[in-house]
Amino acid sequence: MNKFFQNKENHSSKKNRTRAAIIDGAIEVLAKKGFQNASIREMTEKAGIANGTFYNHYKDRRSIFDEVGKLIAIELTNAIEINEITTKDPAQKIINATTHFIKRSVQVKAWGNIFLEAYEEIPMIKKEVSRYLIRDIKNGIKKKLFKIKYDDFIVEQINVLILHAIRIQLKTGQDIKITNKTSNSILHLLNYQR
Amino acid sequence: MNKFFQNKENHSSKKNRTRAAIIDGAIEVLAKKGFQNASIREMTEKAGIANGTFYNHYKDRRSIFDEVGKLIAIELTNAIEINEITTKDPAQKIINATTHFIKRSVQVKAWGNIFLEAYEEIPMIKKEVSRYLIRDIKNGIKKKLFKIKYDDFIVEQINVLILHAIRIQLKTGQDIKITNKTSNSILHLLNYQR
DNA sequence: AATTAAATTGAGACTACTCTCATTTTAGTA
DNA sequence: TACTAAAATGAGAGTAGTCTCAATTTAATT
Numbered sequence: 484m485n486k487f488f489q490n491k492e493n494h495s496s497k498k499n500r501t502r503a504a505i506i507d508g509a510i511e512v513l514a515k516k517g518f519q520n521a522s523i524r525e526m527t528e529k530a531g532i533a534n535g536t537f538y539n540h541y542k543d544r545r546s547i548f549d550e551v552g553k554l555i556a557i558e559l560t561n562a563i564e565i566n567e568i569t570t571k572d573p574a575q576k577i578i579n580a581t582t583h584f585i586k587r588s589v590q591v592k593a594w595g596n597i598f599l600e601a602y603e604e605i606p607m608i609k610k611e612v613s614r615y616l617i618r619d620i621k622n623g624i625k626k627k628l629f630k631i632k633y634d635d636f637i638v639e640q641i642n643v644l645i646l647h648a649i650r651i652q653l654k655t656g657q658d659i660k661i662t663n664k665t666s667n668s669i670l671h672l673l674n675y676q677r
Numbered sequence: 678m679n680k681f682f683q684n685k686e687n688h689s690s691k692k693n694r695t696r697a698a699i700i701d702g703a704i705e706v707l708a709k710k711g712f713q714n715a716s717i718r719e720m721t722e723k724a725g726i727a728n729g730t731f732y733n734h735y736k737d738r739r740s741i742f743d744e745v746g747k748l749i750a751i752e753l754t755n756a757i758e759i760n761e762i763t764t765k766d767p768a769q770k771i772i773n774a775t776t777h778f779i780k781r782s783v784q785v786k787a788w789g790n791i792f793l794e795a796y797e798e799i800p801m802i803k804k805e806v807s808r809y810l811i812r813d814i815k816n817g818i819k820k821k822l823f824k825i826k827y828d829d830f831i832v833e834q835i836n837v838l839i840l841h842a843i844r845i846q847l848k849t850g851q852d853i854k855i856t857n858k859t860s861n862s863i864l865h866l867l868n869y870q871r
Numbered sequence: 872a873a874t875t876a877a878a879t880t881g882a883g884a885c886t887a888c889t890c891t892c893a894t895t896t897t898a899g900t901a
Numbered sequence: 902t903a904c905t906a907a908a909a910t911g912a913g914a915g916t917a918g919t920c921t922c923a924a925t926t927t928a929a930t931t
Binding site: 517519520603634636637639640643644646647650651661664665668671672674 | 711713714797828830831833834837838840841844845855858859862865866868
């Protein structure tokens with residue numbers, strides 16, 4: 484089992500270590516079974532703790548899902564931050580961010596799968612992953628590169644295309660062509676003047 | 678309860694009438710609870726039949742979901758056929774079909790909700806609802822109206838935008854502006870030369 | 872009307888969970 | 902080391918379903 488969040492808490496309090504174990508267990512089960520079929524029993528089994536312990540830390544399945552979803556959104560957004568490029572071209576920035584976001588989501592399959600399910604369910608996630616996109620779109624519009632008026636709906640449409648690229652690649656394997664086509668379509672939506 | 682499919686079978690055999698009752702019941706429950714939480718118990722209650730009767734007609738929840746999903750896809754595609762316009766402009770045809778498809782999906786909420794869930798799950802649905810779209814796209818490319826190469830992936834992207842428009846309107850109410858923005862984005866994806 | 876075939880019924884055996892709580896164990900502190 | 906507060910435990914009560922099958926009812930046929 485991937486102990487990503489446990490490893491972060493190795494030297495933290497017992498409470499935090501147990502929470503992290505639950506989180507890692509939950510990620511495994513949520514990714515494999517989806518929210519509705521992810522039982523708390525199986526999460527605690529994977530985490531190596533007793534069933535009842537779960538309830539010392541979380542109220543129910545929904546609350547662990549919320550926490551896991553947010554943590555994953557933050558980790559995936561990190562992939563954007565870490566790989567940010569120095570160009571001033573907003574189109575380039577968007578393509579770069581999109582590419583790395585998709586790449587990471589597909590490489591860490593459990594994250595990708597949970598992200599797909601959590602995106603519509605947890606409002607904070609939409610915000611978290613849209614930050615850079617919104618900044619670069621507004622910038623591109625100001626520079627007259629994108630011949631559109633700014634509109635939240637177009638941001639959502641772009642997100643939906645990104646989610647689709649992730650979904651496909653989680654199903655049929657990593658494929659840079661899919662990501663490139665997605666980038667291309669995003670620029671079309673933004674009415675990018677080449 | 679909406680008895681749409683039962684009404685079609687009013688003068689059919691007992692077997693067909695019972696099946697139709699199960700289908701109508703299942704639609705109600707699937708729309709309200711989603712696939713995973715739609716119990717067969719509740720479906721048969723709504724249908725006004727005994728629990729065990731379900732199993733004379735369907736193997737399990739998945740098999741009724743498949744049938745319902747396909748029936749709904751066909752009904753929604755009907756909304757395209759019925760409203761087809763005579764223009765030869767493929768762009769117009771696509772916008773018209775999209776508009777009516779979204780409208781119907783949003784008006785019959787149960788259908789819209791089930792369609793959203795079934796689209797990725799049941800391959801036949803993707804095919805069924807893409808038929809007209811593919812025809813018009815190919816036509817538009819031939820006429821040099823859409824400056825792209827034909828690609829199944831772009832069809833999927835368009836579908837994904839349509840699904841998104843439906844999802845939003847099921848959540849926040851019918852809104853022609855959302856549909857229009859979606860149509861506009863579809864033409865952008867097709868690189869439509871105005 | 873009698874017969875047979877088809878369809879329906881619902882009790883109940885199974886399965887699989889959620890969540891609580893009295894008890895035990897562990898960690899941190901004096 | 903002894904103490905105490907925090908955390909973990911897991912048995913079990915409660916809930917909610919799936920699916921089967923012997924018995925019954927209904928429909929169709931002769």
